[in-house]
Structures are given as structure tokens and as C-alpha cells.
């Protein structure tokens with residue numbers, strides 16, 4: 001269990017660092033600057049309730065997608081990672097004039113998944129299982145966001161432009177997430193091949 005806590009903390013730091021890096025290298029930020037409201041004002045208005053609901057939805061969808069691994073630990077990690085993707089909102093809440101949501105991009109998914117696989121490699125073997133969990137949680141999170149029609153900067157850090165994928169694209173993300181979670185679960189059955197997460 002301690003290892004899961006370490007994995008979650010590492011993912012938080014990584015997600016924060018990647019979003020910071022994206023903020024600093026986000027192409028033409030002038031195109032998509034969001035003028036932030038101060039954090040207190042945000043919490044006081046209706047949006048304050050919105051963020052709590054969004055976190056809950058991400059936790060539930062992340063856990064549901066992770067459950068296809070048939071592994072409780074993977075479902076828990078998937079849920080935690082799905083929530084933590086929104087750590088990219090932090091700077092916006094703190095009042096920095098940054099383009100929103102760099103963690104909602106394919107670049108983030110690949111960087112985070114590869115980094116986690118490398119950091120938690122086991123006996124110099126890449127942690128493919130953790131790689132799959134990060135991809136599954138990313139797909140779960142994006143399917144929830146796209147379900148209610150969000151437009152996201154999918155190509156960050158190359159472009160900060162928000163993209164609105166076709167209406168039913170959330171189904172594709174959901175299916176990909178479920179597949180990634182299921183594959184992560186299969187890996188766990190092989191057990192001693194260096195892909196254990198704890």
C-alpha cells in the first residue's frame with residue numbers, strides 16, 4: 001500500500017511539472033489566454049460546486065474504467081490518476097494568466113505514462129502495467145470531459161488551441177481506457193515478471 005501512495009505522490013508531482021512545462025512552452029499562448037478569477041471568488045460562485053462534482057465524476061469514471069482490470073489496486077490508481085489530471089487547473093485557480101488544461105493533451109498522456117513506466121521500472125524492466133494505468137486514467141478522464149462537450153487543448157504543448165472532437169468521441173476514449181485497464185490487469189496475472197505495482 002505504501003508503494004501505491006508513493007506512486008500517487010510521484011504522479012501528482014509529475015502531472016504538476018508537466019503542466020508547468022506546457023505553460024512555459026505552449027506555442028502561441030496569446031490565442032488562448034484565460035483570464036482567471038481569484039480562487040475565493042471561484043469557490044463562492046456556482047463554479048465552486050462544479051469543481052467538486054467534476055472531481056467526483058472523474059474519481060468514479062476512473063474507478064469504473066480501472067475495474068476492467070479486475071484488480072482493486074489498479075482501479076484505485078486509475079481513479080486517483082483520473083482526478084489528479086485536473087492538477088493543471090491549480091495555477092489558474094491561483095490567479096495566473098495561463099492557458100488552461102495542458103494535462104488534457106495527448107502529449108501529457110504519453111509523457112506521463114512513459115515517465116511513470118521508467119521511474120517505477122522493476123529490475124530495469126519498463127513498468128508496462130503502470131504505463132497502461134496512466135493511459136487508462138487519461139482516457140477515462142477525457143471521456144468524462146468530452147461527454148459534456150468540453151473543448152480541450154489536445155495538441156499541447158505544440159498548440160494551445162482548444163479542439164472540439166466529434167460528439168461521440170468520448171465513446172472512443174472510454175473504449176480505449178477500458179482496453180488499457182484490461183491489458184494492465186492481464187499483466188498483473190503474470191506476476192513475477194517485474195510488472196508488479198507493489
Ligand SMILES: [Zn+2]
Pocket residue numbers: 085086104141145
Ligand atoms: Zn478535466
